[in-house]
Amino acid sequence: MTEIRRVLSGMRPTGRLHLGNYHGALVNWARLQEQYQCFFFVADWHALTSDYENPKSIPEYIREMVIDWLSAGLLPEKSTLFVQSLVKEHAELFLLLSMITPVPWLERNPTYKDQIVQLENKDLSTFGFLGYPVLQAADIIIYRADAVPVGVDQVPHVEITREIARRFNFLYGNVFPEPQAILTPTSKILGLDRRKMSKSYNNAIFLADSPEEIAAKVSTMVTDPNRARRKDPGNPEICNVFEFHKLYSPEEVVAEIDPACRKAEIGCVECKKRMAQYLIAGLEPIREKRKALEADPQRVTDIIWEGTQKARKEAAATMELVRSALGLNLQAG
Template identity: 45%
Template sequence: MSLNDSERRVLSGMRPSGRLHLGHYHGVLKNWVRLQHEYDCFFCIVDWHALTTEYADSGQLSQHVMDMAVDWLAAGVSPSSATLFVQSQVPEHAELHLLLSMICPLSWLERVPSYKEQQERHSGKDLSTYGFLGYPLLQAADILLYRAGQVPVGADQLPHIEFAREVARRFNHLYGSEPDFELKAEAAIGKLGKKVGKLYSNLRKAYQEQGDAEALETARALLKEQTSITLGDQERLYGYLEGGGKVILNEPQPILAEFSRVPGLDGQKMAKSSGNAIFLRDSDAELEEKLRRMPTDPARVHRDDPGEPQRCPVWSLHQLYSNDEQLHWVIEGCRSASIGCLDCKSALCSSLQTELTPLQQRAFDYEENPDLVRSILAEGAERARDEARNTLAEVRMAMGLNYR
């Protein structure tokens, strides 16, 4: 895979913990549905990651995986536009994780910000395991295995992407050198042609001697356009440009998506663990019951007390689901007390049902045909394995594990 192709590839994953809620839908899935038509997308249900914290309670894991797959498909993630698969069905994830663990300094894992944060969050569980300590490296292996150039994340996940970049950089530093590397790189420059070769050399010199970052980007763009050299020569020239060796594992870049913060029933961030979630497959009765008990503007003690929508969690959901006409009706009705809180909630319920009903019908169809879901995941795993095997072949060869 060329570095140019890598930039068109996206890898993202989710831990299976049960059915998905509106926070997942607006925060992740809608973004995936858009990305699948713009990039070569690999979406992974990371069941091994789930075991890093839930290893003592894995009885429902297989059902959680199926629930997640159904919700993805119902939300519009398409097996014809993206590769959907389960992490544990691609054992190459484990092998690359093992090989990378040989070169990953222990201190790198201990300094990952989420290590202590997650320990505090799961304080009632024994997380003094290697699996928990090493999960950022497993996450890095997930990304590097597919040589994904882009990873959609929120700002809180940026340290994990930087960690994956550091691991790739260390691997390339240790194993990217080859006999006569500089001679082969200079020979590759000659294959670019006199004019392009001279431009590449000048840009390389400007970057290495003066730290000219613009020259580095220009040289990278120049290499992407070259069709007269082999992939091996292209990788050598990328490495030579930066003063290193051959690029074997690509350094991923984050796609900082605008992850919508969806308020839960209590006005705080929606989360299953907080008990404030509206699930994508909640029935009409469940939805009505949840909305009925939502807190509202504390100033509206009585039906005829005027209120302020900005102080009400129900208003935040209206902003996501209601049209302009309805939003105006809520503002005017609440401030003038011409509508009650139950009227407001009833209108929101109708708006939510309008969006969720077609999604729930698709989910029902997949629930009724679990063999189809398993088939989609199996086909996705086969495609993922094809890509993973290619990466591991190069990794093994670089590490001297090629015995054929």
């Protein structure tokens, strides 16, 4: 297994981030930046693969997402933060990789099949949607990344990238490392209704939510469905509120809530109120950083621009190797 030195990951810009994004990715990204050279990018071209009909909101979403990244602990002095579409070399490598990638590799992608079903209201019969794993491969290997932090469901994406890199190296010489997947440790955190936390489900708590908004949302959270009345004993193991307690409440409070719920010594309303106060306190540092960044939009612009320039330098160096391997590095006479 290759020693990990450089890590890369990205997110599609869909607006402000929620606790699912935070615990599912950002907490881990902040940890990784202390160990490795990290590149984190805004995947705005990827957003177009399924939302190509309405791209006007993407610029605003980019800023909102980068602000959340910075508020959650990503540091521009430790991580390179950049926007995909501002590094044109991604598109060049995508084009070249598309020449050598067999179509069956893309058609067997499980996410491709799932999205076709889940997003049946959208026309996804486009080359861009079918070929997005090739763009994703270009995003990763253009920085010669050794690893990509992903959830279990995204491991097939990294494997396709490895296959594409392997095929390029076989055809043209050893240019790219084969990136490995780093499985992201995630907390069990669901939306207000116990489904996956998502903007589209309207069940999310956002990092930018005010204390009042958080308290109101927590009050609607689904608890143990078998606990219909205050005197009914509950089961914390199937209660979404208790999962949040374990993340944000002090250990002594968690130890107290567990038996109290099982013995019906505490009601769901009181339990939610107690959890909400700790959740609000836990997110306060993020909200404060966000306020400061919103008050200084030029700083956000500068961070994006400086990170993009660093990324372009790395990408350009890789493309010199790629063109040389393909014999495409012709010089003007």
